[in-house]
Amino acid sequence: MNVGEWILIGAVVVLAIAVIILALKSSRQNAGSDGLTQIAETQNLLTGRLSQMADGQVAAQARMAEQLQNQERNVSKMLEERLADVTRRIGENLQKTSDKNAESMGELQQRLAVIDAAQKNITELSAEVVSLQDILSNKQVRGAIGQTQMEDLVRNMLPPGAFDFQVTLSNGKRADCVIRLPNPPGVIAVDSKYPHEAFMRMISAADERELALAETSFRSDVIKHIKDIADKYIIPGETADSAIMFVPAESVFAELHDRFPMIVEEGFRRRVYIVSPTTLMATLNTVRAILKDARMREQAHVIQTEIGKMMEDVKRLDKRVEQLGTHFNQTAKDVEEIRTSTGKIIKRGVTIENIQLETPAVEQPVLKGLIPEDETQPPRLQ
16 A cells, blocks of 8 residues: 555545544534434444444555565575576586586696606616617707607696797797797797716716826717807797706716706806606696696686676675665555554544443543634535
8 A cells, every 4th residue: 555545544534533523523513413413323334434444544554565575586486596596606616616617626636647658668777778879879869868858847837838849949949849938038948958978978987187188078969959049049028038958868867966066057147948758748747837827827727807896796686685774664664654654543533432322511622722712614415
């Protein structure tokens, strides 16, 4: 029931009170038995009308309560639907993230299995190094072996697209391998070098003189490789500011760090880092972690974008709930004011019912001031 209907009910009640007041005034001026009878009939009629009005008011209150319940159910349903939609979207995003993490873990396990297999192969190759001396005496074959070993390690450790073999740079030099990382550091060149002859002369020297000559030759060969790599494969603006020199023999790598630390320091100074098969695996594992982190950052950006959109939806929902709460507060205030008015009307009706009609000569306090002194006498009720 809207406000207009309540106003109409109030007008009817006021009209009824006015009729009662006029009837009482008329009863004071008619002392005969007919007047009393008519007053009694009028009182009964007004009592019936007041009862009907009370019943109508109760029905109107019931309808209004039902309307409020319907509105509350509709609002609750709308909130549940919105919350269910938000929950569904969050669940989908979490499920996608979980699937991607599971896929990454599966790839990691596969890569670890490949690493284990490669490590086993390297161990077997190390055990057979003596039988390969004749093969390694050929420079071309030796270079092909180092290149193949390096390529196998790179293929096994890195995902496709993160590396290329035999890449020609802008200066016309061809690198054995380039590893593509996000900037910084960018593209890192890897070159395979195997100073086999000098190393073999050094370990097979018969006296101190031969050993000194072999060490000088070995030191000179390795430093020359370092300088060549620094000059050819470190290009500002195109590659990273460092490069990698791959030594395919663990024994050569160990000898460098054990007896020739100045060569390693020269490599550091020229930003050329010497690695063996084992340390190259560790380096490639770090590179793979960097690539994975870059991909995760890209995915995190997507997730942040979706969460930002979800937060906008939640803010709009909160604003609409706030508006709905304002409407509820206004409705409650209107209902309270209507109940206050109806309470006053009921009290006045009770006061009118308690008027003593047997003493018309005494002025009733309740009616004093309600009827003007100069008001003309209304027509008698039929």
